[in-house]
Amino acid sequence: MSRLIALFAIERDEHFEIIERFNDKSESKIIPKDTPKTKTITYEHPSAIWFERKISDDFGIEFEDSFDKRPLLRHERFPLEIHPMLKSFDAKKELTFAPFKPYKYEAISGDGVFEVPVGPIHAGIIEPGHFHFSQAGEDMLHQEVRHFYKYRAIEKMVEGKNLDEVKEIVERISGNETIAYQIALRDIILQSANQSISDELRAYHAMLLELERSIHHLTDLGFIPNDAGFGSALAYCSALAEEARRVMKTLTNHRFGFGSIQMGAKSYDKDEFDKWLSYLQTKMSKFESWIMDIPSLWDRFDTTGILKHQKAIKYDMVGVVARASNVAIDRRDNEYYKNAGWSIVTENSGDVGARFKVRLKELFNSIKLMKEFNSRCSDKDIEPININQFSDGRYEAFVESSIGELYLYIEIKENKIERLFARDPSFINWQGLHLMMPGNIIADFPLINKSCDLSYAGNDL
Amino acid sequence: MIKFWKERAKSKILTENIKLEDEINILRDELKGQIKAKFAGSLSIRMVDSGSCNACEAECNALSNPYYDLERLGIHFVASPRHADVMLLSGVLTFNMLPHVLDAWEQIPEPKWCITLGDCPAMKAPFYQTFAIKAPASEHLPISYHIPGCPPSPEEIMKGLVGFLRGV
Ligand code: SF4
Numbered sequence: 001m002s003r004l005i006a007l008f009a010i011e012r013d014e015h016f017e018i019i020e021r022f023n024d025k026s027e028s029k030i031i032p033k034d035t036p037k038t039k040t041i042t043y044e045h046p047s048a049i050w051f052e053r054k055i056s057d058d059f060g061i062e063f064e065d066s067f068d069k070r071p072l073l074r075h076e077r078f079p080l081e082i083h084p085m086l087k088s089f090d091a092k093k094e095l096t097f098a099p100f101k102p103y104k105y106e107a108i109s110g111d112g113v114f115e116v117p118v119g120p121i122h123a124g125i126i127e128p129g130h131f132h133f134s135q136a137g138e139d140m141l142h143q144e145v146r147h148f149y150k151y152r153a154i155e156k157m158v159e160g161k162n163l164d165e166v167k168e169i170v171e172r173i174s175g176n177e178t179i180a181y182q183i184a185l186r187d188i189i190l191q192s193a194n195q196s197i198s199d200e201l202r203a204y205h206a207m208l209l210e211l212e213r214s215i216h217h218l219t220d221l222g223f224i225p226n227d228a229g230f231g232s233a234l235a236y237c238s239a240l241a242e243e244a245r246r247v248m249k250t251l252t253n254h255r256f257g258f259g260s261i262q263m264g265a266k267s268y269d270k271d272e273f274d275k276w277l278s279y280l281q282t283k284m285s286k287f288e289s290w291i292m293d294i295p296s297l298w299d300r301f302d303t304t305g306i307l308k309h310q311k312a313i314k315y316d317m318v319g320v321v322a323r324a325s326n327v328a329i330d331r332r333d334n335e336y337y338k339n340a341g342w343s344i345v346t347e348n349s350g351d352v353g354a355r356f357k358v359r360l361k362e363l364f365n366s367i368k369l370m371k372e373f374n375s376r377c378s379d380k381d382i383e384p385i386n387i388n389q390f391s392d393g394r395y396e397a398f399v400e401s402s403i404g405e406l407y408l409y410i411e412i413k414e415n416k417i418e419r420l421f422a423r424d425p426s427f428i429n430w431q432g433l434h435l436m437m438p439g440n441i442i443a444d445f446p447l448i449n450k451s452c453d454l455s456y457a458g459n460d461l
Numbered sequence: 462m463i464k465f466w467k468e469r470a471k472s473k474i475l476t477e478n479i480k481l482e483d484e485i486n487i488l489r490d491e492l493k494g495q496i497k498a499k500f501a502g503s504l505s506i507r508m509v510d511s512g513s514c515n516a517c518e519a520e521c522n523a524l525s526n527p528y529y530d531l532e533r534l535g536i537h538f539v540a541s542p543r544h545a546d547v548m549l550l551s552g553v554l555t556f557n558m559l560p561h562v563l564d565a566w567e568q569i570p571e572p573k574w575c576i577t578l579g580d581c582p583a584m585k586a587p588f589y590q591t592f593a594i595k596a597p598a599s600e601h602l603p604i605s606y607h608i609p610g611c612p613p614s615p616e617e618i619m620k621g622l623v624g625f626l627r628g629v
Contacts, residue, residue, distance in 0.1 A: 090592075128561070151557050178516070255520075460512075
């Protein structure tokens with residue numbers, strides 16, 4: 001069966017168009033404006049649920065036979081008569097709070113079963129989101145993930161702007177995936193301008209993407225053991241993550257690499273960078289032989305928060321989470337990356353331990369890739385190519401971010417953005433998070449959640 | 462594990478000494494002194510993200526890494542607003558978060574201070590205003606201090622905290 005990547009709507013003069021993007025095809029459905037109704041695909045693709053609820057919120061389109069028609073991004077105090085993505089709705093309109101309308105959470109009822117609401121504000125330095133648990137004592141029976149607290153309306157914000165004007169916004173959709181977003185936008189800019197970049201510049205960008213992935217993986221390799229009570233791993237890895245951020249700053253003049261994917265590049269010290277990579281390799285080899293050998297830690301990791309292979313496929317999961325359940329999908333699976341030394345990393349058990357191991361192995365693979373890309377980079381500054389003409393059309397880009405497959409769609413009309421749709425890998429993976437909970441105790445939820453480390457900002461847009 | 466200890470015994474190093482920049486050391490000293498004088502040695506911060514891109518959170522998390530190690534100076538990021546002296550607010554204050562942010566603020570006992578973190582809450586990050594954004598935060602909360610940056614680096618956050626403490 002095809003894998004669902006994205007499902008989104010566009011308003012045309014006479015009708016709505018719904019685009020169903022699968023891994024192997026893209027289909028377009030026309031829906032009349034006077035009876036905005038269509039059929040759900042949630043029975044075949046459970047991951048369509050949030051997409052459909054979002055479309056209903058954004059455009060007022062109804063998915064008739066759907067079993068879940070609750071609002072998604074329009075929260076308790078959001079005026080429900082408003083469908084913000086309609087062209088007739090002014091993006092800058094000042095919204096006033098409507099009377100509170102309770103949201104009906106998915107919950108299991110029964111003797112002794114109780115509900116535990118958590119969030120939106122959490123106990124640590126974490127992004128806001130809500131988790132709703134149905135508990136029988138310590139055991140999680142069910143969990144609903146509810147998000148969109150960070151909903152900034154980015155899709156609406158960028159409408160009518162040109163591609164140059166939205167660069168800084170797109171790079172701030174999700175801070176820890178900024179390079180991935182910038183590369184996706186770069187690909188779309190290049191397509192629409194019918195231009196290409198030099199091999200050297202491409203290698204430089206690919207290198208930065210692997211550096212971003214390394215920082216993200218390093219952070220998680222520290223935080224995941226920390227959530228299982230093993231703090232020294234966090235001290236070890238967070239120091240390395242800090243050093244990696246400083247390297248990012250040396251290369252791009254920004255600790256996260258905001259504004260770093262340009263059509264030209266400044267030269268940097270290639271030997272220094274290579275030396276640092278060797279240092280990181282040594283440090284992480286040491287880390288590996290240490291961390292893999294701590295039985296009390298693996299006791300917490302193994303069999304915790306299992307996502308079964310079949311479920312991962314059924315829910316169209318992507319990225320690290322999918323690969324840890326032996327679903328071999330990675331957007332780097334192509335000749336370019338294979339030639340540079342990329343190889344797929346998968347694990348079978350689908351538990352916290354598997355997700356941890358995937359990250360660790362991918363980090364080693366990223367170091368190898370960075371070494372190769374570094375050797376392909378230019379010694380001198382790369383003069384920027386000038387791009388200012390964008391042809392109308394529909395453009396797509398895919399990038400493997402540190403979380404998973406990122407999909408960006410931009411339609412340009414008369415040099416302006418007619419529609420931008422971004423599907424962060426988190427949007428898909430959040431919907432499968434609840435599958436990992438049954439059979440686990442609530443105290444392990446933070447550990448399971450951290451092992452997936454999804455973005456809230458990228459999900460909520 | 463035994464393998465690890467064997468290596469450890471060989472290497473003889475108990476704690477690795479991370480080289481800290483002088484500037485950070487000076488900042489740390491002043492932070493510690495100010496907190497001792499004004500907050501009896503312990504400043505509790507409740508971090509609230511009201512719609513950030515998550516880079517500001519990442520930099521706050523970085524404050525606990527061995528390079529900065531703020532916990533050692535008496536700065537604690539606490540789990541509940543009821544334990545907090547300061548609300549550190551990041552993000553553009555979304556329509557969906559505003560009521561929850563105000564709730565959290567209510568729950569902080571007096572005396573309390575609100576510090577905004579990053580360009581977002583001041584509506585100075587490169588986002589255009591939309592119906593879903595309620596920033597600037599100063600329209601909804603009494604802001605005692607602002608730490609600019611997109612995102613402010615851990616060092617800039619430390620400088621900001623010193624600046625805030627000087628004014629208290
Ligand atoms: S200020 Fe900048 S870095 Fe911080 S949350 Fe806003 S956009 Fe992100």
